[in-house]
Amino acid sequence: MRVLILGAGPAGMTAAQSLRELAPSRSLQPDITIVSGEPFPPYSPPAMADHFLTGREQSLYWLGKDICHRLGADYRAGTEAQAFDPDRRRVVLDDGTELDYDKLVIASGSRLYAPVEGYELPGVYNFKSLTAARELVEHARRGEVRSALIVGAGFIGVEVALLLSSLGLDVTMIQRRWVMPRMLDTETASLVLHELQRRGITVLENTEAVRFVGDERVAGVELGDGQTATADACVAATGVKPNVDYLAQSGLDIGWGVRVDNRLRTNLPDVWAAGDVAETRDRLTGARFVHAIWPNARAQGAVVARDMLGYAANYEGAERMNSMKHLDLPIVAVGEAEGERELRWRRGDQLRKIFLTDGRIVGFRLAGDIRGAGAYRALMLRGSDLSGFGDDILDPRFGIARCAGVVGV
Numbered sequence: 001m002r003v004l005i006l007g008a009g010p011a012g013m014t015a016a017q018s019l020r021e022l023a024p025s026r027s028l029q030p031d032i033t034i035v036s037g038e039p040f041p042p043y044s045p046p047a048m049a050d051h052f053l054t055g056r057e058q059s060l061y062w063l064g065k066d067i068c069h070r071l072g073a074d075y076r077a078g079t080e081a082q083a084f085d086p087d088r089r090r091v092v093l094d095d096g097t098e099l100d101y102d103k104l105v106i107a108s109g110s111r112l113y114a115p116v117e118g119y120e121l122p123g124v125y126n127f128k129s130l131t132a133a134r135e136l137v138e139h140a141r142r143g144e145v146r147s148a149l150i151v152g153a154g155f156i157g158v159e160v161a162l163l164l165s166s167l168g169l170d171v172t173m174i175q176r177r178w179v180m181p182r183m184l185d186t187e188t189a190s191l192v193l194h195e196l197q198r199r200g201i202t203v204l205e206n207t208e209a210v211r212f213v214g215d216e217r218v219a220g221v222e223l224g225d226g227q228t229a230t231a232d233a234c235v236a237a238t239g240v241k242p243n244v245d246y247l248a249q250s251g252l253d254i255g256w257g258v259r260v261d262n263r264l265r266t267n268l269p270d271v272w273a274a275g276d277v278a279e280t281r282d283r284l285t286g287a288r289f290v291h292a293i294w295p296n297a298r299a300q301g302a303v304v305a306r307d308m309l310g311y312a313a314n315y316e317g318a319e320r321m322n323s324m325k326h327l328d329l330p331i332v333a334v335g336e337a338e339g340e341r342e343l344r345w346r347r348g349d350q351l352r353k354i355f356l357t358d359g360r361i362v363g364f365r366l367a368g369d370i371r372g373a374g375a376y377r378a379l380m381l382r383g384s385d386l387s388g389f390g391d392d393i394l395d396p397r398f399g400i401a402r403c404a405g406v407v408g409v
């Protein structure tokens with residue numbers, strides 16, 4: 001069996017590892033080919049910032065640089081799939097190579113989504129891939145850029161701001177609403193804002209970036225009030241979008257991402273999709289969504305391998321969760337950022353917010369003290385009815401005790 005995996009991120013690599021681990025016998029081991037658009041060994045995007053700060057490679061190349069060799073996989077790095085013909089079961093790469101397959105895994109991840117005019121101007125950087133991030137950091141290291149404007153203060157924007165500020169750049173962020181609006185409610189976001197400001201980062205909230213301006217090279221960003229902000233470099237951190245362009249003529253069912261069923265099969269035979277490229281069901285709400293986070297990519301890669309090998313495979317659904325690790329303040333955000341009822345406890349920089357609907361946790365945000373996060377998540381996923389417990393739920397010991405069956409049984 002020839003398995004072709006498009007993408008060497010956590011989704012594709014987990015699928016490859018799981019295939020090797022689960023194949024029932026040596027003779028049934030598939031031939032695995034992995035295609036990666038970038039000329040590096042498989043790497044971890046969340047580890048990029050730390051790598052640039054410390055030079056460490058261990059967490060960047062999270063599986064070891066020789067992982068494809070160890071897996072006995074044919075690794076084609078630095079070339080992208082350009083077209084895919086499901087009738088002939090063939091993928092054409094941009095270097096002209098044609099690869100035939102029996103089973104195909106689409107794990108091509110996501111790329112920068114920049115709905116801001118002028119983002120393609122030279123000098124507009126992004127941090128969505130190791131190639132792009134390296135270019136930006138090398139300019140900064142060579143002293144060619146001393147100031148940066150970052151459009152977007154979402155998760156990646158904040159990570160880039162912290163990195164560039166640590167490298168000595170004067171950093172300004174432009175954000176339409178508040179910091180990390182998709183992840184945090186305004187009160188939790190205000191703690192992040194404070195941390196950014198404490199490090200000398202300027203954040204322009206409630207500010208629209210209308211377009212990147214410049215002739216041959218970007219010179220700045222035109223703002224909603226007609227003014228133009230300028231800096232040596234601009235960074236687009238405006239979101240991510242599934243890498244699906246090359247699949248347009250394939251007959252695949254594509255919405256925002258590649259649509260898959262609960263076994264992560266696409267509408268085409270012997271074709272699966274996993275990770276940031278796949279539009280799956282939200283575990284809590286059942287709605288179709290692309291939750292572009294690492295744990296979802298890993299879990300989906302494993303489900304694809306199980307299903308391909310004929311084991312029972314049922315994907316429980318993607319989760320919405322994130323944590324901030326580069327601020328001095330730990331923050332965990334899980335599920336929805338609002339509910340019918342909001343429980344709140346705050347002491348200084350320590351903030352706990354739990355959102356409930358119909359007596360059940362639908363989301364929570366913890367800052368400063370993140371104890372109990374795992375237990376709250378378990379209660380949320382179980383759909384435990386907590387109607388009778390009021391503010392006791394805010395005590396981190398509550399969730400743990402309740403999960404252990406101590407409270408309210």
Ligand SMILES: Cc1cc2nc3c(=O)[nH]c(=O)nc-3n(C[C@H](O)[C@H](O)[C@H](O)COP(=O)(O)OP(=O)(O)OC[C@H]3O[C@@H](n4cnc5c(N)ncnc54)[C@H](O)[C@@H]3O)c2cc1C
Pocket residue numbers: 006007008009010011012035036037038044045046047048079080081082107108109110127128129156159243246274275276277292293294295297322323
């Ligand atoms: C800076 C940054 C920080 C992050 N921090 C966190 C974090 O702290 N926690 C968290 O949960 N998530 C984080 N994420 C998100 C997380 O990295 C992604 O959700 C995860 O990497 C998705 O895995 P994937 O395998 O689907 O795609 P990716 O990791 O994007 O990998 C996609 C692969 O597909 C290849 N590819 C693309 N197009 C093609 C093509 N046409 N043909 C063949 N190959 C192709 C690429 O070269 C790459 O190998 C972060 C992301 C970034 C960018």
